[in-house]
Amino acid sequence: MSAILPPQQRIWWKQPIDKVELIWITIAFVWCMVMFFMMPYWHVYGRQNLSPETYRVKPELFQRAAQEMADKYTVRTETDEKIPVVAPPAGSDVYLIARLWSFWPILELKKGETYRLHLSSMDYQHGFSLQPENINVQVLPGYQHVITIQPNRSGSYAIVCNEFCGIGHHKMVSRLYVKD
Amino acid sequence: MATAQALFRTCPRTGLQFHKSAESLIKLNAVAAVVTLLVGGLLALLLVLTRWQAIHLIDADNFYLYLTAHGLDMLVAWIIFFEIAILYFCSSTLLRCRLATPRIAWLAFALMVIGTVTYNVAIFSGSATVMMTSYVPMPAHPAFYLGLILFAVGALIGCFVFLGTLVVAKAEKTYEGSIPLVTFGALTACIIAIFTIASGAIILIPTWLWSVGYIKHIDPAMYRVIWWAFGHSSQQINVSAHVAVWYAIAAIVFGARPMSERVSRTAFFLYICFLQLASAHHILADPAVGTEWKIFNTSYAMYLAVLASMIHGLTVPGAIEVAQREKGFTKGMFEWLRKAPWGNPVFSGMFISLLGFGFLGGISGVMMGTEQLNMIIHNTIYVPGHFHATVVLGTTLAFMAITYFLLPTLFNREMILPGWAKWQPYVFGIGMGVFTLAMMGAGTLGVPRRHWDITFAGASLPYEYPGTALLMLAICGISGVIAVIGGAMYIIITVGTLLFGKKLDAGAYTTSITPLRLPVQAALSGHGGHGGGFAAPGTFVLALVFLTAFVLYYFVNWKYLSTVWGLS
Ligand SMILES: [Cu+2]
Numbered sequence: 001m002s003a004i005l006p007p008q009q010r011i012w013w014k015q016p017i018d019k020v021e022l023i024w025i026t027i028a029f030v031w032c033m034v035m036f037f038m039m040p041y042w043h044v045y046g047r048q049n050l051s052p053e054t055y056r057v058k059p060e061l062f063q064r065a066a067q068e069m070a071d072k073y074t075v076r077t078e079t080d081e082k083i084p085v086v087a088p089p090a091g092s093d094v095y096l097i098a099r100l101w102s103f104w105p106i107l108e109l110k111k112g113e114t115y116r117l118h119l120s121s122m123d124y125q126h127g128f129s130l131q132p133e134n135i136n137v138q139v140l141p142g143y144q145h146v147i148t149i150q151p152n153r154s155g156s157y158a159i160v161c162n163e164f165c166g167i168g169h170h171k172m173v174s175r176l177y178v179k180d
Numbered sequence: 181m182a183t184a185q186a187l188f189r190t191c192p193r194t195g196l197q198f199h200k201s202a203e204s205l206i207k208l209n210a211v212a213a214v215v216t217l218l219v220g221g222l223l224a225l226l227l228v229l230t231r232w233q234a235i236h237l238i239d240a241d242n243f244y245l246y247l248t249a250h251g252l253d254m255l256v257a258w259i260i261f262f263e264i265a266i267l268y269f270c271s272s273t274l275l276r277c278r279l280a281t282p283r284i285a286w287l288a289f290a291l292m293v294i295g296t297v298t299y300n301v302a303i304f305s306g307s308a309t310v311m312m313t314s315y316v317p318m319p320a321h322p323a324f325y326l327g328l329i330l331f332a333v334g335a336l337i338g339c340f341v342f343l344g345t346l347v348v349a350k351a352e353k354t355y356e357g358s359i360p361l362v363t364f365g366a367l368t369a370c371i372i373a374i375f376t377i378a379s380g381a382i383i384l385i386p387t388w389l390w391s392v393g394y395i396k397h398i399d400p401a402m403y404r405v406i407w408w409a410f411g412h413s414s415q416q417i418n419v420s421a422h423v424a425v426w427y428a429i430a431a432i433v434f435g436a437r438p439m440s441e442r443v444s445r446t447a448f449f450l451y452i453c454f455l456q457l458a459s460a461h462h463i464l465a466d467p468a469v470g471t472e473w474k475i476f477n478t479s480y481a482m483y484l485a486v487l488a489s490m491i492h493g494l495t496v497p498g499a500i501e502v503a504q505r506e507k508g509f510t511k512g513m514f515e516w517l518r519k520a521p522w523g524n525p526v527f528s529g530m531f532i533s534l535l536g537f538g539f540l541g542g543i544s545g546v547m548m549g550t551e552q553l554n555m556i557i558h559n560t561i562y563v564p565g566h567f568h569a570t571v572v573l574g575t576t577l578a579f580m581a582i583t584y585f586l587l588p589t590l591f592n593r594e595m596i597l598p599g600w601a602k603w604q605p606y607v608f609g610i611g612m613g614v615f616t617l618a619m620m621g622a623g624t625l626g627v628p629r630r631h632w633d634i635t636f637a638g639a640s641l642p643y644e645y646p647g648t649a650l651l652m653l654a655i656c657g658i659s660g661v662i663a664v665i666g667g668a669m670y671i672i673i674t675v676g677t678l679l680f681g682k683k684l685d686a687g688a689y690t691t692s693i694t695p696l697r698l699p700v701q702a703a704l705s706g707h708g709g710h711g712g713g714f715a716a717p718g719t720f721v722l723a724l725v726f727l728t729a730f731v732l733y734y735f736v737n738w739k740y741l742s743t744v745w746g747l748s
Pocket of ligand 1: 126164
């Protein structure tokens with residue numbers, strides 16, 4: 001009988017399965033297992049993993065840490081708003097604040113070095129989207145997202161907010177430099 | 181006794197039997213669905229013409245406002261109203277019984293309508309521009325959350341009416357043996373809907389209380405985890421519902437029967453078991469959620485649900501192929517497909533839905549659900565590209581296809597503009613197909629979702645996306661307009677048919693239930709369940725083409741990932 005009628009045989013669960021179905025289920029299952037193992041595999045052998053530390057943090061404390069970093073390592077300011085460009089030493093903790101509607105400060109990093117990037121928001125949820133690299137991470141208020149990053153190309157990058165955060169969302173864009 | 185008073189009519193063209201109360205409720209829910217589709221479609225036109233940077237039609241405030249309304253009216257109202265209609269159809273009509281508690285079903289409908297109006301008023305008054313996700317702590321007007329809660333309660337009641345109707349059918353012995361596969365698919369959708377709505381309640385009710393000031397703080401990370409347990413699983417209601425519709429259309433158009441009940445039902449069952457957990461894949465780039473937790477839930481849970489979709493992707497066309505071969509279309513691999521009724525929108529809509537959902541929606545969904553690949557996709561326009569493939573190409577187009585069957589059967593009207601109807605699935609399907617591909621292309625280039633102006637005009641530190649990204653958005657604009665035209669054709673045909681279509685013989689209402697007889701045409705016998713033959717070689721070849729595309733695209737993405745910055 002058809003799919004809109006009750007099964008013809010009452011004991012339908014004992015009917016044998018067509019060969020074509022059986023082969024396809026096997027293939028599909030094997031493929032699903034390959035995909036299953038790719039994630040743990042990449043954690044062992046791949047270099048791009050998001051296995052960050054995260055902490056709860058009060059916005060004021062996070063802001064203070066960012067301010068301390070900026071006070072120590074600011075090399076110049078940019079734009080009319082005098083946003084500090086901060087060049088912290090390789091291997092250090094770097095802080096990036098997201099708030100309506102900007103990122104603060106501008107970071108200047110060295111190619112090939114690793115940094116512990118701390119991300120948090122002062123108000124709503126924001127998105128950290130590094131362009132043209134296309135690395136995208138969620139930024140939440142009250143949480144500190146710590147990712148170890150290693151820039152592999154020098155140049156000027158953009159940080160675009162890609163989580164809707166209000167009317168000025170589309171102007172929430174900043175910059176990040178990587179020097180040789 | 182309610183049974184004694186219940187009125188039934190048998191459709192003279194299909195032999196389907198409608199309980200009068202169920203029939204009114206199916207009609208009403210379907211009409212409400214089409215009305216919200218119209219609203220959502222008009223908004224869609226404004227949105228695509230805005231993201232097409234060369235036109236950039238509306239201002240920022242209204243863009244975000246319309247985007248919020250578009251998401252909710254389409255994903256919530258259009259789809260769930262239609263699903264409630266499907267639930268009532270799959271229970272009362274297919275099981276040839278009366279609808280349980282019609283009065284409560286009316287209450288459900290009323291709540292859903294009130295809910296829809298309430299949240300729309302909140303959005304259009306400008307005080308709830310928070311997107312479909314409404315992530316805390318971004319506030320919306322309390323009426324926004326309240327409207328969603330009322331709608332959800334209504335839908336939940338509708339689910340229980342469906343379950344009650346199954347009980348009625350069983351008790352009154354209106355069918356023998358197990359429920360039909362299509363009804364089983366609807367049951368899957370219903371079960372998923374119930375636990376989904378429970379998750380929604382767990383998060384939306386406190387959020388509403390927060391919006392009116394009774395609760396001080398909602399943790400944003402917790403909000404996201406629970407919200408997605410609702411937001412993602414609710415999409416699995418749609419998948420179950422539209423896969424059930426695929427099976428129904430295969431049965432209606434071809435008289436096809438499932439290749440094996442066991443396989444198809446097990447595949448539905450996998451959705452029930454694993455989809456709730458797989459919603460973890462929306463928070464792969466989040467803080468506060470452990471990596472192990474993310475991998476665990478997106479690996480075994482998601483891939484077993486993917487497996488279920490891969491099975492349906494074979495068994496639905498497989499059933500059609502077998503039915504066609506029995507009718508004598510046996511030449512070569514694909515005569516069965518070439519000689520399929522491509523001019524019948526019920527079939528063409530369903531087949532385009534199947535291809536679009538599988539190739540575009542399925543494959544892209546797996547990319548987003550892979551922990552590391554998600555990093556190069558998260559919150560880019562790739563994400564709406566993916567879900568327009570699943571929910572619009574997949575669900576919406578399947579629902580459109582079944583509408584063309586329901587117009588004469590349920591509404592007793594001869595369809596107007598049959599020439600338009602013939603083309604409608606192609607216009608809509610091809611427009612939407614190109615639209616989703618262009619969105620995914622732009623997302624791969626980093627274009628963010630929910631963004632009014634990617635040229636960042638007036639920003640103090642602007643950035644220029646590659647020219648290809650702007651080209652992709654232009655293609656989105658053009659194909660989006662084509663898809664909107666396809667959607668408008670659907671609305672003109674359905675509304676026009678209801679208003680002006682020639683009235684057809686409806687059959688008389690009687691109080692007696694006619695015994696089960698085969699609707700549409702005699703079901704074919706003989707295929708399936710033999711175990712020995714290779715029943716559907718053409719479908720198998722198509723499945724291998726699909727798999728090849730899947731594997732290639734999967735590893736291309738890993739290759740791309742390996743070139744970005746080292747992260748840990
Ligand atoms: Cu933002």
